[in-house]
Amino acid sequence: MKPTEKIWHNGQLINWQDATIHVLSHVVSYGSAVFEGVRCYETKNGPAVFRLNEHVRRLFDSAKVYRMDMSKFTQEQVASAMVELVQVNKMKSCYFRPIVLRGYGVIGVNGTGNPTECYIACWEWGKYLGPEAMEQGVDVCVSSWNRMAPNTLPALAKSAGNYNNSQLINMEAKENGYSEGIALDVNGLISEGSGENIFAVRDGIVYTPSLATSVLPGITRDSVVKIAKSLGYQVIETGIPREFLYVADEVFFTGTAAEVTPIRSIDRITIGAGRRGPITEKIQSKFFGIVNGSLPDEFGWLTPVPQPIAV
Numbered sequence: 001m002k003p004t005e006k007i008w009h010n011g012q013l014i015n016w017q018d019a020t021i022h023v024l025s026h027v028v029s030y031g032s033a034v035f036e037g038v039r040c041y042e043t044k045n046g047p048a049v050f051r052l053n054e055h056v057r058r059l060f061d062s063a064k065v066y067r068m069d070m071s072k073f074t075q076e077q078v079a080s081a082m083v084e085l086v087q088v089n090k091m092k093s094c095y096f097r098p099i100v101l102r103g104y105g106v107i108g109v110n111g112t113g114n115p116t117e118c119y120i121a122c123w124e125w126g127k128y129l130g131p132e133a134m135e136q137g138v139d140v141c142v143s144s145w146n147r148m149a150p151n152t153l154p155a156l157a158k159s160a161g162n163y164n165n166s167q168l169i170n171m172e173a174k175e176n177g178y179s180e181g182i183a184l185d186v187n188g189l190i191s192e193g194s195g196e197n198i199f200a201v202r203d204g205i206v207y208t209p210s211l212a213t214s215v216l217p218g219i220t221r222d223s224v225v226k227i228a229k230s231l232g233y234q235v236i237e238t239g240i241p242r243e244f245l246y247v248a249d250e251v252f253f254t255g256t257a258a259e260v261t262p263i264r265s266i267d268r269i270t271i272g273a274g275r276r277g278p279i280t281e282k283i284q285s286k287f288f289g290i291v292n293g294s295l296p297d298e299f300g301w302l303t304p305v306p307q308p309i310a311v
Contacts, residue, residue, distance in 0.1 A: 043293030
């Protein structure tokens with residue numbers, strides 16, 4: 001990670017190295033944080049943040065689920081802070097990490113008496129699963145770790161605690177020679193990757209697991225659903241059994257970090273032709289065309305970052 005100059009903290013810009021917390025902050029012991037991953041893309045008209053307002057709304061939704069007091073922040077303030085960070089850090093493109101956490105105060109499971117802290121950092125981040133993966137695809141496995149059962153941890157909230165499960169999925173996959181793992185839900189249906197939603201294509205129809213299978217409602221997932229429909233494909237959100245992936249014509253991951261990444265094999269079973277399929281390529285092409293500005297922003301997803309005014 002290459003540090004940038006400034007990080008936003010509770011309404012103020014601070015130096016990167018000053019963005020620290022006490023070791024006894026509630027979040028350290030109890031994982032009491034919610035966060036987002038957001039991308040700013042370089043376009044021909046300058047940097048632009050992808051689906052900024054949707055990400056900020058989900059951040060506030062996640063905080064609400066965990067009863068985190070966000071009264072001293074507004075969604076407009078947090079969105080504006082990300083635009084400001086691009087300007088002050090002179091970024092052409094970047095990845096944002098807005099994080100809301102319970103800070104230093106009371107020690108105990110119930111952290112509602114602790115202050116709510118909001119930090120936003122940004123830095124350069126390339127292709128999450130590697131640049132060659134965008135065409136060649138990645139090799140993945142079905143994990144032995146399940147996603148959280150409903151009414152245990154809320155999958156619709158993007159919380160730090162959920163990512164302990166994600167770490168187990170990812171570490172197991174890497175240890176066994178795969179790029180990523182796919183988790184099943186408590187009923188044995190396909191859920192998602194450690195940090196990605198998943199899509200499968202069969203006979204020209206695009207399938208993705210429903211929100212009832214303990215998946216995060218991904219912003220990129222939603223974008224791909226809209227793109228696929230705009231290209232004329234039927235999209236079905238449903239329960240998907242594990243073996244359906246093996247016989248699919250194409251399978252791909254989506255996510256802010258992963259963007260649209262093809263999967264070439266699952267459990268060492270080749271998917272389709274063993275590389276990016278034609279429907280994945282069309283969706284990928286339109287997605288990247290929109291975010292880099294070479295195609296019209298027909299969905300209104302980009303928030304342009306104005307050039308800072310010279311003093």
